[in-house]
Amino acid sequence: MLLGQKRRLEKALEATEIPYAIATDNLTCRERRLGPDLVKDEVEDQLLKEVELIRSIQALLKKTLNEAINQIRANREAKQTLELDWSDKFQAYSMDVQCGRYSNRSMDIQNHPNSAKLQDHVSNRESWTRFSQDNLSLAEREERASLELRQLADAVLRDTAEDLRAQCAAVDNAFARRCQELNEAKALLELQLAQILEETGAQERNVRALRQALHDKEAPMRVAESRLYSPRPAAQRGAVPRWTPPQAGE
Numbered sequence: 001m002l003l004g005q006k007r008r009l010e011k012a013l014e015a016t017e018i019p020y021a022i023a024t025d026n027l028t029c030r031e032r033r034l035g036p037d038l039v040k041d042e043v044e045d046q047l048l049k050e051v052e053l054i055r056s057i058q059a060l061l062k063k064t065l066n067e068a069i070n071q072i073r074a075n076r077e078a079k080q081t082l083e084l085d086w087s088d089k090f091q092a093y094s095m096d097v098q099c100g101r102y103s104n105r106s107m108d109i110q111n112h113p114n115s116a117k118l119q120d121h122v123s124n125r126e127s128w129t130r131f132s133q134d135n136l137s138l139a140e141r142e143e144r145a146s147l148e149l150r151q152l153a154d155a156v157l158r159d160t161a162e163d164l165r166a167q168c169a170a171v172d173n174a175f176a177r178r179c180q181e182l183n184e185a186k187a188l189l190e191l192q193l194a195q196i197l198e199e200t201g202a203q204e205r206n207v208r209a210l211r212q213a214l215h216d217k218e219a220p221m222r223v224a225e226s227r228l229y230s231p232r233p234a235a236q237r238g239a240v241p242r243w244t245p246p247q248a249g250e
Contacts, residue, residue, distance in 0.1 A: 005153040
């Protein structure tokens with residue numbers, strides 16, 4: 001079961017690379033904005049939070065994965081110790097069974113003068129029991145540690161997935177609000193542009209009308225200037241009195 005958790009942690013760690021690449025790519029792309037659009041807005045804040053969250057999740061997953069690897073190694077060592085102890089006990093049991101079958105009429109018995117000296121190197125019942133109990137205690141301790149680590153891995157995988165989903169939703173909402181703001185600003189600019197173009201067109205029409213009016217006044221201006229410029233006799237160069245219409249009764 002711990003091996004299964006180890007594989008889940010490895011897959012979860014590998015899966016964080018895609019959202020991390022997307023978030024960092026978004027930040028890089030947004031740095032290419034021009035002029036007043038290059039602002040630190042809510043979208044950038046949420047993207048930075050997402051990058052930091054993914055980094056912390058990756059660190060936590062790596063730490064938990066290393067703990068799982070170490071625990072698997074400890075479990076294998078405890079398993080090997082128990083197997084060796086079981087093998088030794090099975091061998092001792094087989095020897096005891098064989099020795100229990102010896103009798104005075106057994107054909108495979110013989111003298112072993114130094115066999116009594118070997119008893120100085122054998123363990124007693126207390127040390128034998130303590131050795132076996134230590135091996136069992138070690139195995140039980142590693143089993144409890146494995147159970148706690150599996151529970152921890154489950155919690156880490158569950159919590160990190162929830163945190164990533166929540167932050168992903170926050171980034172999506174920030175993008176949606178920002179896009180709405182940009183669309184509203186774009187619509188307002190388009191409206192203002194239409195008004196400016198309309199006013200510009202009206203002013204251009206006024207300019208054309210004024211130019212036409214000036215053009216229409218050029219002929220009367222030439223007539224007046226020609227009349228003023230026409231040479232008259234010296235005695236007649238005085239100011240021409242202004243003509244006034246006759247009054248009634250004159």
